[in-house]
Amino acid sequence: MGQTPTLHLLYSCPFCWKVRGLLEHLNVETDYVPVNGMRIKKDVAFTGDWGKVPVFTDEQGKHHVDSTPILRIIDEKYNGGKMASRGDRARQETWMEWVDAHLSKATVPILYGSLGSALKTTTRISKIENFGFISKRLYAWAGFPIMWGIIARKRVKKDGRKPKQLWHDLLTEFTDAHDGQPFFGGDAPDLVDFAAFGYMRSVSPYPQFRQLTDHTNGMAWYKRMEASLN
Ligand SMILES: N[C@@H](CCC(=O)N[C@@H](CS)C(=O)NCC(=O)O)C(=O)O
CATH class of the missing domain: 1.20.1050.10 (Glutathione S-transferase Yfyf (Class Pi); Chain A, domain 2)
Structure with missing residues (x-):
């Protein structure tokens, strides 16, 4: 178990919508955290120098960055990797x-x-x-x-x-x-x-x-x- 996963996002960011759709499809309970578009780097400073959204934080508090790798991780964690292997x-x-x-x-x-x-x-x-x-x-x-x-x-x-x-x-x-x-x-x-x-x-x-x-x-x-x- 652990904490509820979070997705740091901007509503206008296409990369964030990629991840969000998959989370909604798989029904993964997620807290969506909108960042301030004028200070993204500061709002996601916890990722080190990546400084971009989306950022997915899992139940264990581990941060994942970059939308396509995040898609694969979510499929792996919550779907047994079924999408990637089909x-x-x-x-x-x-x-x-x-x-x-x-x-x-x-x-x-x-x-x-x-x-x-x-x-x-x-x-x-x-x-x-x-x-x-x-x-x-x-x-x-x-x-x-x-x-x-x-x-x-x-x-x-x-x-x-x-x-x-x-x-x-x-x-x-x-x-x-x-x-x-x-x-x-x-x-x-x-x-x-x-x-x-x-x-x-x-x-x-x-x-x-x-x-x-x-x-x-x-x-x-x-x-x-x-x-x-x-
Ligand atoms: N390759 C990244 C791109 C992410 C990206 O560029 N996000 C933009 C928002 S749409 C961002 O956070 N930009 C902040 C910056 O580059 O300073 C992904 O697919 O997640």
């Missing part, structure tokens, strides 16, 4: 890398790729995250030109596709790899499904999510993933 290992590894490389890069363009969407996103984030009074306002107004001007515009330009088209292409590629099954993992989701679901779910609190919901196969899979949560 199906073809090489296929799973290849697609986990694909998901982490591609879907992770698609969230910033859809959320911040135009000035209007960047403003919508930072305003929403300032409302849902655990900011102090001043930093909340500072983030809402100073955050969006930074995200839009520096990060997102560069990425959109480099890829060449509109953020919506990028998501649709990736969802097509991903759902085609399900080989006609309801999930990447076959008749039940596996770790690759939860990684991909986390990235997509992290967009769901924002109005731009509508640009993803009209991808028929992607959305059908997303709904099946939602239905698999507890």
Whole structure:
């Protein structure tokens, strides 16, 4: 037994949503601890110099960092490693890398790729995250030109596709790899499904999510993933 596991997170962090989905699916009792986005390093200083979220702390008080390794640890600890051992290992590894490389890069363009969407996103984030009074306002107004001007515009330009088209292409590629099954993992989701679901779910609190919901196969899979949560 021991203490209740905790997950230190930011609601706007896609990596945190990867872990959260798996915990919800496996019904692992967890305390979710939101950190302050303006001082993540300080809030997770107990991890040493890692300084990022998500951080998963298990019953024994051991800290685990980095979302994909955390997914594997949670599967191992609370599910007998069943997800990792199902199906073809090489296929799973290849697609986990694909998901982490591609879907992770698609969230910033859809959320911040135009000035209007960047403003919508930072305003929403300032409302849902655990900011102090001043930093909340500072983030809402100073955050969006930074995200839009520096990060997102560069990425959109480099890829060449509109953020919506990028998501649709990736969802097509991903759902085609399900080989006609309801999930990447076959008749039940596996770790690759939860990684991909986390990235997509992290967009769901924002109005731009509508640009993803009209991808028929992607959305059908997303709904099946939602239905698999507890
Ligand atoms: N590879 C890490 C990335 C985690 C990450 O970059 N988290 C961001 C929030 S979305 C963070 O905590 N950044 C703080 C920093 O880099 O100072 C994972 O998959 O968990």
